[in-house]
Amino acid sequence: MAEKDRDDVDRLDDFGLLLVDDHPLLRDGLTMALRTSAPGLRVQAVASAEEADALLVREAEAFDLVLLDYRMPGEDGLSAAQALRRRHAHIAVGLMSGAEDNSLPVRAREAGLVAYLPKSLEIDALITALERLARGETVFDLTEAVHHNGLGACGPFGLTARQMAVLRLLATGASNKVIAQQMGISPATVKNHLDAIFAKMGAANRLQAVMMVRSAADDAF
Structure with a gap:
């Protein structure tokens, strides 16, 4: 492989x-x-x-x-x-x-x-x-x-629509559990989202990811 x-x-x-x-x-x-x-x-x-x-x-x-x-x-x-x-x-x-x-x-x-x-x-x-x-x-x-293995980005840093939705909820201070409930997915899937977001953006944590995407796209939120 x-x-x-x-x-x-x-x-x-x-x-x-x-x-x-x-x-x-x-x-x-x-x-x-x-x-x-x-x-x-x-x-x-x-x-x-x-x-x-x-x-x-x-x-x-x-x-x-x-x-x-x-x-x-x-x-x-x-x-x-x-x-x-x-x-x-x-x-x-x-x-x-x-x-x-x-x-x-x-x-x-x-x-x-x-x-x-x-x-x-x-x-x-x-x-x-x-x-x-x-x-x-x-x-x-x-x-x-x-x-295409999951490409189809629509936001800054190559983020997908779902990843942008996670970031928007993250920006409100929502926990993984709350994000999962809001999006109808599991907390484990939210964690997978965040891991992928941090990797794409080069962000070290949740706050940095939110600040970076806000700086990159004023209309992201």
């Missing part, structure tokens, strides 16, 4: 992923492939949205992201994903599908999900998408997810 790819995988250390798929071969195979390719990633898999809900109730702090199969027994995965998002607002939820339906990414985004990932993704491309999600970004444009 190239050094750049190695760095991306390292960013998934201690990131908790819950896979929800009723097909045992695909579920177990994907879990094993992810554990092999990204050893620091914490992956668990269940067969239904009901099992996912029960696990999230018991282990609320263990997961940062839930990825559900679109074709779930008894209901579509999008409805199940929306229900999980309502019950567990601190955890990001995304959709995976093997269906060729161009409306699904749009519907998933409109439903407030953080990702739509085709099941046809190679494992390296999936890890790239997960690395973006670990930074708190969304992944709906597959071309961007696979080929």
